[in-house]
Amino acid sequence: MTGSAAGFLEDSAGYSLVDFVPFSAEVYFRLIERVGETFWPLHALALLLGLGSTVLAWRVRPRLACALLAIPWAWTGITFLGQRYAELNWAGRWFAGAFGLQAAILLLLTAIGAGFDRTEGGALGRQPRVPYAAGLLLAMLGVVIYPIIGPLSGFGPFQAETFGIHPDPTAVATLGIALVALRGAALWLAAIVPLLWCMVTGLTLQVLDAAWAVIPPAAAAVALIFTAWKSVRSFAR
């Protein structure tokens, strides 16, 4: 840990939440926009990647789904957090590292081949259905719904947060896809970084007064509940 980072943690008592966010809403949403502008039209490819991963997880090809998910984590970790967000927040380097770690975890799980859920019947044909259905809904929230949240809230088209381009929809969709594709310890391992990011970004968006600030932590709560449910059911068998 750097001296500054350690200093901040040591020195943090007595601050309010707003004092942990060193940039304004204007700057953060401009960052979202600049990244959107810079990588257009990569959004279409990212969308296909998100939909493809979801379908593969659903149609019992979890290993391939998991491998594909590593790409957006590495990409957003480098291009969004490491190269841009870190200019605004010293913690950005640590967040970028966490995204890189998540990509590594997904690739490791793919390589090992353990912990994949290959229950026959497609996600909605499996028993119990509820965790799989919740996973698919979270994946659709991240891939399909997230890009329209910004524009519906009055932001410009390039401020549409997109799976694979921006970190929040990437984390939300990953929680959903992991819920469908993985089980047991592998599921928990794949969910830790996305869960933590959803809490971090939820608190940040709350400070920035974003109307959708509740969505990432709510998605994390849903994922947590059904991950626990799935684990308990697996253990009971």
Add this chain to the structure above:
Amino acid sequence: MKFDAGRRRTIKVIAAGMASASLGPELLRAPDASSMTAPMTGTIQSSGRRLPVIGMGTWQTFNVGGDEQLRLARTEVVRAFVEHGGGMVDCSPMYGSSAAVMGFALERLGAAESVFSAEKVWTRDADQTRDQIAGQAAEWGLERFDLMQVHNLLGWEAHLETLFEMKRKDEIGHVGVTTSHGRRHAELERVMERQPLDFVQLTYNVTHREAEQRLLPLARDKGIAVIANRPYDGGRLIKGIQTRHEVPGWAIDAFDCRNWADFLLKFIVSHPAITCAIPATTQVQHMHENMRAGRGPMPTPELRERMVRHVESL
């Protein structure tokens, strides 16, 4: 860097000309007659130098990264600051890209001589003091800071030793320590009693007056200049108050108080121990308002008490 009043006036004239040539009508709200009166100044007791009582902070407001559009917008804020004569600009390594953005603005405006540069050391690693200062100086585009402070007293013992050494060699102008949010006042008091500080920085505003009890009297006794941070309580104070309340008529009559920025800032800088306040803003218009608060009549001690009672009653 020397903060020189004569140079400052020259820069001011140049900057005003640049502003006339490049700014739109909304931003062209040149300082009115009253704002052209001399700004009130506070004295740095240890060096005898004088500073305008209104400076500027950069926390959150100047942390815009590499965004060219926002960097140019912040440059206009600095231009307004310089138009009014400039003064202290306070920054920290904790503030992300704020130092680099300030450097960008100062270079564009050619206004480095118009500011009294105040930076901080923010690391517990005593071996990093000089490296961090050099890094921040490169971001600002300066060779020397007018003031170097230990941020939030973090590792102050070792840092102060290095900073006093640097001051002796004229590598920095002044030495200080900071705190904020009313934290660690007891420790700050001990440091003020035992160390030959030029500056302390602490939170002081109409709703956070704990410093009045011991720290501000001690600063006067020891001849330590005082920077008041969070004059608007991180923006919450002024946003909350100006959306619901009008400035009281008695304040308008008594010290020509035109808006809540006037009210809140004049309260702070009229305390005899305060050398300057450092409000932060992203808006040119707000910068004009802030800087105007450092001019004209100031509230008397009796009026200051009335200001406190008034805000408490809201």
